[in-house]
Amino acid sequence: MSDIIQLLPDHVASQIAAGEVIQRPASALKEMLENSVDAGATHIQVVLREAGKTLIQVVDNGCGMSENDARMCFERHATSKIRTAEELSRIHTLGFRGEALASIAAVARVELRTRKSESESGTLIIIEGSEVKKQEAVACNPGTSLSVRQLFYNVPARRSFLKSNAVETRHLIDEFEKQALAHPEIAFRLQHDGNEIYHLTAGNLKQRLLQLYGHAFSERIVPVEEETSIVRIRGFIIKPEFCKKSRGEQFFFVNRRFIRDSYLHHAVTGAYADLLPRDAYASYFIHLIIDPGWVDVNIHPTKTEVKFQDERLVYSILKSAVRRALGLFSLTPSLDFTQDVTMQLPAEKFKEIPRPPTIKINPSFNPFESENRQKTPVKEWIKFFEDTSCATQEVTRTLTEELKPQEPSLPTVVAPCVLGRYILLASSTALHLVDIHAAAVRIVYDRLMQEINKEQGSQQILFPVTVEFNQADAELVNTLCQQLKKFGFDISPFGKNTWVVNGVPSDFPVQEVQPLLELLLDDRRKNVPEITMDQSYLARRLARIQARQTAKPKDLSEAGELIKLLLQTSNPNYTPGGKKIILSFTDEEITRRFKTAQHTLPG
Numbered sequence: 001m002s003d004i005i006q007l008l009p010d011h012v013a014s015q016i017a018a019g020e021v022i023q024r025p026a027s028a029l030k031e032m033l034e035n036s037v038d039a040g041a042t043h044i045q046v047v048l049r050e051a052g053k054t055l056i057q058v059v060d061n062g063c064g065m066s067e068n069d070a071r072m073c074f075e076r077h078a079t080s081k082i083r084t085a086e087e088l089s090r091i092h093t094l095g096f097r098g099e100a101l102a103s104i105a106a107v108a109r110v111e112l113r114t115r116k117s118e119s120e121s122g123t124l125i126i127i128e129g130s131e132v133k134k135q136e137a138v139a140c141n142p143g144t145s146l147s148v149r150q151l152f153y154n155v156p157a158r159r160s161f162l163k164s165n166a167v168e169t170r171h172l173i174d175e176f177e178k179q180a181l182a183h184p185e186i187a188f189r190l191q192h193d194g195n196e197i198y199h200l201t202a203g204n205l206k207q208r209l210l211q212l213y214g215h216a217f218s219e220r221i222v223p224v225e226e227e228t229s230i231v232r233i234r235g236f237i238i239k240p241e242f243c244k245k246s247r248g249e250q251f252f253f254v255n256r257r258f259i260r261d262s263y264l265h266h267a268v269t270g271a272y273a274d275l276l277p278r279d280a281y282a283s284y285f286i287h288l289i290i291d292p293g294w295v296d297v298n299i300h301p302t303k304t305e306v307k308f309q310d311e312r313l314v315y316s317i318l319k320s321a322v323r324r325a326l327g328l329f330s331l332t333p334s335l336d337f338t339q340d341v342t343m344q345l346p347a348e349k350f351k352e353i354p355r356p357p358t359i360k361i362n363p364s365f366n367p368f369e370s371e372n373r374q375k376t377p378v379k380e381w382i383k384f385f386e387d388t389s390c391a392t393q394e395v396t397r398t399l400t401e402e403l404k405p406q407e408p409s410l411p412t413v414v415a416p417c418v419l420g421r422y423i424l425l426a427s428s429t430a431l432h433l434v435d436i437h438a439a440a441v442r443i444v445y446d447r448l449m450q451e452i453n454k455e456q457g458s459q460q461i462l463f464p465v466t467v468e469f470n471q472a473d474a475e476l477v478n479t480l481c482q483q484l485k486k487f488g489f490d491i492s493p494f495g496k497n498t499w500v501v502n503g504v505p506s507d508f509p510v511q512e513v514q515p516l517l518e519l520l521l522d523d524r525r526k527n528v529p530e531i532t533m534d535q536s537y538l539a540r541r542l543a544r545i546q547a548r549q550t551a552k553p554k555d556l557s558e559a560g561e562l563i564k565l566l567l568q569t570s571n572p573n574y575t576p577g578g579k580k581i582i583l584s585f586t587d588e589e590i591t592r593r594f595k596t597a598q599h600t601l602p603g
């Protein structure tokens, strides 16, 4: 009888191997997100189309890849993360098997754009069903963008096994949430079919929980903390009275990797004991930090299970930590429910800054009064002119000289409003034009950034107004409303394509809410790949609209007041959007221009 065994062609072998790692869009997303985390990214953006069946794109600002690595990464068993079998016992990265990208490339149309920050250009590679179709140098941002299109296009059997879009989307979002909870110090965004689903700023675990589950969550959780030589435990559990009949959220992370572990689950639920109502489930978000030598992460195809060297010990440490958090045989007599578990993550930046004066006009202010002049600190005038342009540096120097006490000659307001938009200032050596609107934008912006997160200053409207948007933008509008809350807006959905505005920040005209949201929606549509639409971006937009309310100064004193406020801002020279606020013309420059402009008359 003739021999019948044959080696499978490479592409068939690859497809079979891929089946182990990539079962559905969510598994591809998991691998892609893990690679971005391993690459040290601080911003990760995910773009999905049709439940990931058409497109899964992950854009990161991580370390990027060299031209060779960009080609190599699609080879099976190609990894930069371990070199020897011994290293398997001290893994610090999420990936290490070097099979994810090879698997994805075997069953999809893949486009990779990547650049190391030190390289001048990046690399573009297009691979379809493991076959390289294109490789060339391209201009791109540092980091990596990987687009996976038409997953399983060449494996129809697998494609037909995919569930409805709703189900696959749920899997994708679950995967995204796991990574977001595992890495609260990373900013994440998620877009699906053009709608922004999540826009998460970097913070600590508690802040991330509130971003994902809403601010009310803050009342429902208590911190769990334990420090032993074997394991460090950090996280939150739900208070017994908020346990639900449905499964809720149950997350363990071991060294920042999401895992399932029924034994540890038992430790947590066991700790609740009688406090847990019948058929109710406890939610928990618990990070275990453990020496990599104490835990084997290489026991499961998708690495969602681990094996501890001493499971029983971890079990009892965890159980006692949870009991203590619940106030059972507590070492500390009273629980501090407000305590924040920070995982060595950045503190809120703007907490400490004192509130600056708001725009108030002092009618008796006279900038020409010598007393007032001396009150304006010299330092601020110098800061006023701190600039990079040569002309202005010149001014700074002459100004500093002018400011010597023996002959004080600070710039003073000459005209409150020339050409309909500038304040004209003059000193003995220069003229300065201050753009009134730009100055107002800077002043309002600085104030907004300082007030952010205080969640105060919302002015409830007596007769709430409504705004309307296209139903297709609903998700996006809701996200925006959520983000605008921090600034004092209170806007909630009200019927199909209507939202009701119940509150606005003080000084913000309610009729500007619709234009503001339109402006923001427009930005979102235009700037799909932009990762940096954060609080400062929102503040910039708000400032632009709110600044329109600032009246033009009517007299010298009002103009002087505006200048004073401008000088107290973080950068009086430029708006947060980079527009110049002040133009200076030195005496020399003016003289020179007069000279070059003169006719030379014969004789």
Ligand code: ADP
Residues within 6 Å of the ligand: 031, 035, 036, 039, 060, 062, 063, 064, 065, 073, 074, 078, 079, 080, 081, 094, 095, 096, 097, 098, 099, 100, 101, 102, 143, 144
């Ligand atoms: P593994 O993560 O197990 O090493 P993968 O197939 O997921 O294997 O990735 C292969 C290699 O490609 C990685 O080891 C890494 O060097 C590189 N790589 C993948 N994704 C990225 C990314 N987003 N940024 C930088 N390098 C990446």
Ligand code: MG
Residues within 6 Å of the ligand: 031, 034, 035, 094, 095, 096, 098, 100, 101
């Ligand atoms: Mg990987």
